[in-house]
Each structure stands twice: as structure tokens, then as C-alpha cells.
Amino acid sequence: MDPTASLTQPALWPLTAIVFLPALVAAFLSLPIIPKAREEFIRWTSLLTMAVVFVLSLWMAWPQLFGATGPAQFRLGEPGMQAVVKLPWIDAFGIEYLLGVDGISMPLVVLTTFLSMLAAAASWPITKHVKAYHVLFLLLVTGMLGVFVSLDFFLFYVFWEVMLLPMYFLIGIWGGPRREYAAIKFFLYTLLGSVLMLLAILMLYFTSDLRLLSDDQLIAAHVVSPAVEGAARADALTAVRSAKNPVHTFNLLALAQLGQLPSSPFAAAEVWGMSLEKWAFLLLLIGFVIKVPVVPVHTWLPDAHVEAPTPISMILAGVLLKLGGYGILRICYPICPGAGLAFAWLVCGLGVVSMVYGAFAALAQKDFKRMVAYSSVSHMGYVMLGLGVWSAVAGNEYRWDAWAQGVNGAMFQMLAHGISSAGMFFMVGVLYDRVHHRNLEEFGGIFNRMPVYSGLAVAVFFAGLGLPGLCGFIGEVLVTLSSWNYSRTLAVISAFTVILTAAYILWAIQRVYLGAEYKGPHGDHLTPITARELAIAAPLVFFAILFGVAPQILFNYVTPTVNRQVETLADWTRRVHDAPPVAPAVAQRGADGVGSR
């Protein structure tokens, strides 16, 4: 490809700016010329950076707001990858700087920039090493955004790791009394996940072979850029075709195309009696579910949350947990559909176990923040269940819409939980900043002391409770309804969770906000909510209501992409998985049109 042409790709600078602007500012802030003492300046720089990044991401996601629609901006209703950026990076291994957004990642990117902006605003109470804090915070943001927009598996992995270190420090240095334990635990868990994920990445890479793909598929997967035409395109295709050895790739779209081939190399290869596809799926799944997290690999979460400072808790619950769900949806299922079908029970089962276990554990907590942390475990269980309900099988006449509803519900749940959990952690933080304890038994009467704050807090907690009209409801109900077609047992257990959720949330509200008088220490510090806090809480409540009342705002983004992916996989189930043995040539043709286009 012509290198000058590649620098004029319309989305190159917008996407790059969204991802790397925080890192750039972090580098700037870390310069010695910025005195540590200029704390206000550092805080404002960080907040403004995030505001700029948020507006940039909004510019991409919602062009109508800014008037004209450019080629780098998101087109609603188009299911495929948009705003693709493709530059060679490490040629020796075919690693590329390949970015792009679709209906799954675009809303998550906006959620990330939005929550990061609020978290930056929520970082004012941090007074220890302000400079270092904001440098790490901005690095963290770059890592998260990078994961969501990477289409190259290696790049994805790099961003994944980039995200971990700042998070480790942010918990370990700015955390509560047991911060070191919590940080180490977070790190060990995630490290285990990363190592397994890396193994899976390499397995897939070395098994992949681009030569198996048709010309159309190569173009659809951006192995050969669709922007390149004529002779250049033919040359690029020939280059792949004429290779003597297998052409490996880290391209996620191409890997998905390969995984869905009737003669998928991942399904064909065997390692220790199990197909490589299944190994890869399981290894990736472990890596991702640690992030989600699901029971039994969830115990890092309560500790990390309890120790982390408020803004970091917001980011952790609001964005970091979504990376796991995103990874499963973006990587596990499309690349390893055979394993996805075979292990659907595992994904759903983990989801349901997390829902129930998390809810029960939340019921037992005495620490306010720990309770909210366990509610996250329970709520993210819905995401797992929704992603996993592969009901498009023969007995259901390969109807894909119930499963699509589950996946759409899971996506919605991720976004809604991003709003509500960040809100809940912030609300806990507001109280903690005042009275410096989180013991549920030592609150009470907050409603009369801080009425505005309490009103907003109750609204956010109700969103977590899954009350209709607030964002938590839609995802939960879609996921629960969709699960019936996959498994009656799991569906009934998941429906049972609604009782537990109501119990732990209402009980917490009763103990903290209701009642006649405050029972804990520092009662005189219970001052009304400040303007800064209101500026953080109000938008969260606003969006919790908006998405609850008008879920179509999000579904407009999510549904086309999710439906296409699910439809493709349902079709794959019928044509490839359940297919009668046919001549290879026919099977090859049948794979056309699979994956993104």
C-alpha cells in the first residue's frame, strides 16, 4: 500500500487522537517542567483533556450533533466496521496498527470517555501525589480506549497490558488501608488471565492462514484495504495467494472469517485430544471472565473496589469490567464459534452462578462499597448469560432472534451498568469523603441531612435494582427473557435473582438513607452535596433515566452489528456445524458473506 495514502485515511487522526491524546497529555504532565505543587493546574488539565476526548468521541459517534457527516464519523444502521485505520506496524509478524469501530465498540468508547471525564472531575479529593495520579489515570484511559478500538489482536493485547499497570498503581498507592493486598490480588488475577490470553493469541496466530480466505473475505476483513483498488488490490491479493508458507495474521476480522470457515483451521488442529478452537476459546474465556468477573474468579473485585479511591472505582466498575464482556463478544464467539456452541452452557452457567452468588454475597455485606462491588458481580452475570444463550439450534429451527435479544440485552446491560455502577460507587464515595467510614450499620437518616444527594443516590440505586424507567431494567429483562429458549432451568434461576436484588438494594437504602438519625461518627460533616459533586451525579442520573426511557438511543447503535453477528453465527450453526458432509468446494462457497463487510 502506498504509505502516503495510508496517512490520509479519514479516521486515522480522529481515532488516534481519541486513543492517544490522554497518553500524550500524561507524557506532558510527567515532564519535570510541570511542578508537582501546581495541583489545580494538573487537575484541570486532566479534566479538560478528558472533556476534549469525550467531545471527540461524541463527534465520531453522533455526527448529527455537529452538523456535517464526514467519512470518519459513525453511520448508524451500518452493521460492519467503520472508520477503519490500517497502518503497518511490525511487518515481520504481520502486526498492524489496525483500528476501527462498529456498533459494539462505538457506544463503549463513548461510555469510556464520558465516565473518564466524570472520574477526572471526581478526582479533586485526591491530594496525595496529584501529578503522578493524573499521569497514571490518563495512561489508564488510553489503555482502555485502545482495547475497544483495536482490531489487531497483538495491538489489543498491548493495550490490555498497558491498562493494567496504571490500575495497579492507582489502587496500590492511592487506595485504602489494605491497598497493597488489594493491588497485588488484582494484579495476580489479571496476570493469570493475561498469560492465558497470550497463549491463546499465539495459538491462533500460528494456526491462522490467510490463504484459506477468498478475495472477498480478505477485503472484508481489511487484510487488503477496501480503499485500495485496481492493480494495487490485485497485487495485494496475489501476495497473499502466492505465499509458499501459511500467512499468519493477528487481524481479528480475518481470524473470525477463518474461524467460521467450514474447514476452519482452528477446528481442524488438535492439541492433546481437544480442538485448538476449544483450547483457544477456554484460555481466552478465562482471561476475559476474570475481568468480568464471574464467580469463582471474582474475589479481586470486592477488595480492589473497597480499597480503590472513588474515581478509580468508577472506572473499574464502569469500564474495566466491560472489557471482559467485550472480549467475549468480539473475540471468543466469532473466532471460535464451534467452541462457543460447545461451551455455551459454561458461559451461561458462569453467568447465572455469578448472578445468584453475587446477589447473595451482596446481601451479607456490612461495608457499603463491598455491597456495591458484589452487586457488580451479580449484574455482570446478566452480561455473561445474555452473551451465551446460543438458542439458534436445530430444535429451534435456527431462529436467531432470541439469542440476538440476549446479546443485545447483554450489550445494553454493559452500558447501563457502566452508568449505574459508576453512579453507585460515586454515591458511596460522597458519603465516605464526609464521614470516612462505610459501615452500613452506622448510617441512617441521610435523607433528612442531605436531601438532594439522597434523591439522586436513590435514583441510581433503583437503576441498579432494575426498576423500569431506569437503565438497569432493559438489559436485565431482555437477557432474562432470552434465556428461556436456551435453558429453562437457567432462566428460572436468573428470574429468581430479581428477588435478591430487590432485597439487598432496598435493605441498603433503608439502612443508609432512611431512618430518623445518623448513627455513625463525624455526623457534623454531613454537609449538603457540593456543586462539583452535583455536576458528576446529575449527568449519571440523567443518563440512567434517559436510557431507561429511550433505550432505542443505544439500540440504534448496538442492534445492527449484534444482529448481524448473531445471524451469521446462527447461519453458521445450520450450514457448517450441523451441515451434512458435502463436497469441500461447495462448503467453501457457502462461507462467503460471513463476518464483517
Add this chain to the structure above:
Amino acid sequence: MDLSSQLPLLLGLAWLAPLASFVAILFFGPRMGQHGKNAAWVATAAILTSFVLSLVAFGGWIGSHPVQAVSHGAHGAHDSHGDEAAVGAHGAGHGPAAHSPIAYSGDWYTLYEGGNLKLSIGWYIDALTILMFVVVTFIATCIHVYASGYMHDELHDVTDHEVHLSGGGHLHRPGRFPRFFQALSLFCFSMLGIVIAGNLAMVFIFWELVGICSWFLIGFYYERKSASNAANKAFIVNRVGDFGMLIGLMALWGALGTLHFADTTTTAADGAATTQPGLFSLVRPAAGGHALRVPDGMVKFAAAKEVAQIAADHAANPADAASEVASKIDDWRSMGMGRWLLFVAGVGIFCGCVGKSAQFPLFVWLPDAMEGPTPVSALVHSATMVAAGVYLVGRFYPVLSPDVLLVIAYVGAITLFIAATIALVANDIKRVLAYSTVSQLGYMMLALGVGGWSAGLFHLVTHAFFKSLLFLCSGSVIHACHTNDMRKMGGLARVMPWTAGTMLVGCLAIIGAGIPFVIGLSGYYSKDAILAQALSFAQANPAHWILYVAVAGGAFLTAFYMFRLWFMTFAGRPRDHHIAEHAHESPAVMVAPLVALAVLAVVAGWTLPGGFGLANLLEQARPAGTESTMTGGFVFGGLTFPAEHESHEGAIHVTATLTAFTTAAAGVLLAAAMYLWRILSPTLVAYMFRPLYRFLANRWYFDELYHAVFVVPALGIAKLASSTDRGVIDKIIDGLAWSARQLAGIDAWIDRTLVDGLVNATANATWHAGLELKKLQTGHLRQYVMFIVVGTVALFVLASLLFRTTLAG
């Protein structure tokens, strides 16, 4: 504008008006006059607007669909028994002139759409919807007016004598007048949302909203522990019902892919209209004369294995598979496939109604809900919330199979009996009314369950009038006496003549007083209809005679406890002179609603010459296929549900009316003997039946039972889950970290003792590595970064060696 576009507009606005009031009071409440005094006017104006709009809609309706006496003969001739044997549930009425109700439906708004699945906000408007709108908005208006007087304490600072602070003394707090009306408005909005809902998903949404509004209102005095406990209990117990309802929704949604009541027609861009059948026509297709059958979707769902086999056989040609599946459906249906699913769907949805309508075993929340201010109790207990459950059973009626109906009937019978017995001994005036509500709701459920669709809903409406009246009267009494305890009342009729008089009307209405066969209060008609239908059912199904006994016995108990209440409160001499001296009649703003409701409690059941009346209005909405005798049932054996009009005629009607009259009269007489004439001493009776009395006074120990069986184990499991995390999972993690350190230690030891002497340089390096590893727990970060980098490279090399060789060829 024709009716089909007029009605959704009118009722839609009537539905949204309280929402507007809610939003207005939410943001500007405290600024509405002094202490938010005008919030009451905003809320009242909103609900009055709703009432007027509902009336206009009602006028439009009866203009187009005049309410006339229904001729029964026309349907009777077509009674026959279904021929689809072994389907499990089937109805009859294969007449050419099969009745179908007049209804308008459509969608306003889509929440989710994917493939063929669609969740939306829409309307389903028939005579029942409009009737409920008028009733709900009317009663709510009365209650708003009443509350603007009753809640005046909240207009200034309040001293809550029920809250004892740790430092001694009582709680002083600012009044919350606007907050009350804000919640009341949201409550009305949510209830009207259920009534107008065009699909079950929307019902569920507003179902939950009603729940949370009740949480706000029951917990209005949230400083009181008892109030916040009651609020939580109400919501959580309701959620138990909702759990069942969710299962019902899943069973319907999973198999049928729709939750719409009526058929929906979508017009594509090219003008081609496609109709997707709704639940009603899926379960009772017009082609089959609206006879109940298991819908195709459920049959297919139950036959998933067979479908999979067919798909495998025709893998090459999916179209063949589809047509073969379609051809097999009738066979599968006749084998009984899917009938369990229909049963589960029906029972599931009914579970939700059990929660909301406070039926056994979930009725425990309703009496505690008395913690809310009395106008709230009046609203919750009459036209909203508890009415929602009965309304939904009525609305969802076409989908309920005979077995589900029997379940409903028995749940209703058990509820009405248990609640009535508890009401016999309760001394709190509001609790007596609360249990009476539970009992009357049991009546309605029983009526619906024995095939009395119109009887059950008729009673819902008449009950709404007299129960809201009774509650507001009790509120007036409490307002005057500042106590709920009837043992401290007595002789209040003299000081509170209006309250006493209107409450007497309410009591007479609830016991169904009237001159047999001539005229009566509203309850007379609705209760008679229930008795008659229960008798008719008991005759057709002798095995279920107990249902009729429950109804008749319940009538006796109702009469007794209601008049016990009235006599204890208003008759005789005052028991507590302090209270009697301070008692006074309530202000006009509170009495006026009482009078309005009393009038309706009298006349609501009347049918004007020409046929205009509630019963005939309801007939317009009668679900298709229920106008004639229905038979079926596979779980509980063959059941016959006699057509409702049969119970209006002849011997059944006479027997039922006389039974109702005698039992009610006996109940009143017994109450008079004990509490008015004092021939029998209540204390002596209580002493004689001491164990029974204690059992009833402790409400059958349900609260204690549930606490021991559900609450304690749930908290136990919660503790277990929490300690598993710390005690097991974390121990394993910590153990792993510990082992890593030990390994590093061994490594270091080997280095020192064995390797050290051999290759000093290497050993040094390894030793350092060992030391670094040893710090795994101490928070040094560089190691991990190193670990990742080294690990990455190692894995890269390993993997390329492993796979390149296997796949290169």
C-alpha cells in the same frame, strides 16, 4: 376523528397527566406556595383532568357502542363440547356467531426490536379499560381531595411521636406535603399504565413502577423503622410474585415471540400490511370459534427434539423441514405437547397477580402497608395496586387454561377464608379493613377462577368504591381520635354523624345488603353474581363443592367483622372519654369525598331500564370464547366452567341470592349480639376458644413462618457466600501466592548450596531472580513487567516451535 384514534389520544393524555404533575412537583414542589401547599392542587388538577378525559372517552365509547342488555339465548344454543380431544384444554362455542369483544389496540413506542421480536409501549382499549380508567381516576380524585385535608399536618414542622431518638425525645422534621402528592401522582400514572397496557411487557413495566410507588408511599414516614420495614416488605414480597410472573412472561415470549394482547398490523414502506397475531388470537384462534388451544409456537417449543430431527433429516433443504414441521403440529398438539407450557405461562402470570393482589401465600405485605398515611391505604386497597392483580387476570383471561383457572379459584378461596378469620379478631381499625380487602380480593379471584369473568370484575369495581369509602371513613376516625385501636373508640356516631353514616353505607355495601330480588347496594349485585357462579360451578363439578362453601362462609364472616368494626367504633358508649371528648367531625374537604363515594357505593351496581349498567358494559369486553360453557383440564382432571349467563337464571340465582342474604344477616346479627346488644361477651368467647383466638390474633403465624423458612435461610446463604469468598477462594489464592514464594525460596536454596560453588556468576543471577520472585507479595512491580515480557517472548518461541512444525505441511 374516529373512535380508534380518539380513544388512545384521550386515554393516553389521561394517563400522562399525573406524570406531568409528578415531574412538576419533583422539581418545583417546595416552591409551590407556602411549604408547597399548592402541590396538592397541581396533583388534584392533574388527576381531575384524567378523570374528565376518561369520562369523555367513556362518552365516546357508549356513543358508538351503546350498552344494552345482553341476550343470552343467542349463545346458549351453540353450547357444545370441544372435539379436539386430548389437547388438554379446549373450549366450546363453535357457533357461527362467535362473540368477539370490541377492542382497539396499537403501539406508541418501541423499546426493543430485533428480528421478529418487539417490545413496545402501546394500548389495548376495550370497555374494561375505559371502565377502569373512569373508576381509578374518580376514586383517585376523591382521595386527592381528601388527602389535601388529611395531610395538612405536613404543611408545617412535624413532631413524629412514633420516633424515639437516641437522645430522648421525638423527631422534629419539616413537613413533606409536596412529596406526598408527588408520589401519589406517580402512583396514579403507574396504575393507569397497567390499565391501558397493550402488551404484557408494558404491564410488567408499570407493575414494577406501581411497586416502587407503593414503596415510597408506604414508607412515607421513613423515619419510622416500622414504616421502612413495611415498605421493603411490600416491595420484596411483590417481587416474589414478579419472579413467577417473569417465568410466565418467558414461557410466552420464548415460545410465541409476542406479548401483545391483540393482533398487530404493521404496514411496510410499500403499503403491504402484515398482521402478527397477538396472544389472544394465538391461544383462541377465530378459526376455531375462539376455543382455547395450545398455540403452535408452544407445541413446536415442546417438540424441540422432533423439530431437530426433522431439521437433520432435511438439512439440505430448510424449506422442506419447515413445511414438514408445520404439517406435524396438529399431531403433536393432539399428543398434548405444549400444554404444560401454557399451564406454566398462566400460573406464572397469575403469580404476579398473587403478589400484587395480596393473595395467599403472598398476602402478608398488605396489612403491614397500613404504615402509610391513610389516603394511601385507601388508594392502594381499592382502585390501584391490589386491583391491578385482579384486573390482569381479567385482561389475560383468554390465555388461562381450565387448570390455571382452578388454581386461581382455590387460591382465591384459601385467601378469602384466611383473611376473613384474621379480620374477626383484629383490633386495629385499618387492619380489619386491610384483611377485609385481602378477603374480598380472594372473592374476586375465586369468581374469575370458576368462570365468572364478569362477576369478578364487577366486584372489583363495586369493591373499589366501597373500600375506598371505608378507608377514608376510617381515616376520618383516626384523624379525630389519633388512634387506630377500636377498643378505645365507641359512641363516635354522635360526634361524627357524616363519617358514621357514610361508613354504614360502606359496611352495608360490602356485605351485599339489599332486599332480595328487588334492589340493593352495589355489593349486593356483585356478590350475588359471585355466589351464583360459584354455585353453578359447584353443581357442574361436584368435586369442588368446597369453593361454594368458602364463598358462602366468607359472606357470613364478612358481615360479622364489618359490623363488629362499625359497632365497636360508632355505636354504644365511648370507651375512652379523653378520646371521645376530643373527637370531632372532619372538615368539609374530607367529608365531601366520603359522600361522593357513598353515593357510588349505593348505585354502582344498578342497571338502568334499557340495560345501561356496569354488568352490561363489562359484557362488551367479555373475552372471546368465554360466553359459553368451557370444558377441559389435564392436570386436575376434566373441569366444566358453566357459562356465566346460566347462573343469572332460575334456581341457581334464587338459591344464591337467598344464601347471600341469610349468611350476611346472620353475620350482622351475631355482631350485633356481641357488640351492640352485648348478649354475648366477646371476651368470654375469646376465652372459650383461646388457642384458636391466639392463632388468629397472631395472623396464623404467617410472618413468623416466612421469617423462619425464607428470610433466615436466605441470610444464612448470604453469609455463607460471603464467607466462602474470604474463607475458601481467597485462601486458595493466598495459598498459591504462598507456594510461589516457597518455590522461589527452594530455588534460592538450590542456588546457594548446589549451584553456587559450580558456576558463581550464573548462580548469582538466579539467586537474584529468586529474590525478586520472593517479593511477589510485597508489591514490587518491575518483576511483573519483566515476568510479562520474558513470558511473552518465551511463549512466542515455544508456540512457534510447536505449531509451525505441525502446520507447515
